[in-house]
């Protein structure tokens with residue numbers, strides 16, 4: 417499974433017909449929840465490159481690496 421390198425933890429729970437995805441993001445240090453009636457994991461384990469937080473952090477890291485190698 418593809419997963420965002422900044423994803424700290426992903427837990428899937430079921431409450432009746434509802435799926436609850438709990439996930440922690442290393443970028444904003446927040447615990448988030450996503451609710452769905454069908455299997456629909458968060459962006460962190462799908463197209464995480466589209467996530468704005470991912471893009472900001474990746475750019476920051478790439479900038480750091482460039483400074484070290486210059």
Ligand code: SF4
Nearest residue numbers: 420423441460467470
């Ligand atoms: S995809 Fe976005 S919200 Fe999910 S862990 Fe990565 S940076 Fe955080």
